[in-house]
Amino acid sequence: MIVTTRAGERMTKRVTRRRLETNERLLDAAEQAFAEYGFHGVSIAELCTRAGYTTGAFYSNYSSKSELFLALFTRRSAVVLKQLGDALDEAIVSEHPMAAFVELASAVDEETRTWFLISTEFTLHAIRNPEAAEALARHDAAMRAAIAELLAPLLATARSKVPLKDPDMLMRLVVAVREGGLAQSLVEPGALPHGELERRFLPTLLGGHG
The missing domain is CATH 1.10.10 (Arc Repressor Mutant, subunit A)
Incomplete structure (x- = not known):
């Protein structure tokens, strides 16, 4: 013993x-x-x-910088999920929950900018490196699943214009709008204010005023 x-x-x-x-x-x-x-x-x-x-x-x-990045991804994911949860709690009691949530969730601060730079760098690395791509894809999938689960109550009551039977595909679309808009607004902040694409199109896409 x-x-x-x-x-x-x-x-x-x-x-x-x-x-x-x-x-x-x-x-x-x-x-x-x-x-x-x-x-x-x-x-x-x-x-x-x-x-x-x-x-x-x-x-x-x-064992490598790639593994270190993925640990950063995990840490950042926890922060983002907490922010989204807080935004959902505030938005769900508003008159127009979906629009309110998108407004809150589309905010950009210095940490958002920093992480966008880091994640974009690693994404380019992963595109060139199959092993890194496979690891990043697993982490991305887990994050999309967590966000879909978090937003399920909100999406279930919304008049969505896209099918909800495939939440992963829906989350891919949301991420594409979010990250694509962020990239453009960082390059052209005067022409495209932070969060403008999300605020203008996601509420309608995901269900109007819900």
């Missing part, structure tokens, strides 16, 4: 906490560096220097 001592438990907790802190610092450093220099513009050694660690710390957590 193996007995875990209290001292052993305290040591495990310290190691786990230290590992979590190391991971968060690596993710923070990667987010900043990828946004500034691009996915291929910064080395693992440079990422570690930014985070204050050696490359050994990196490889104890990740």
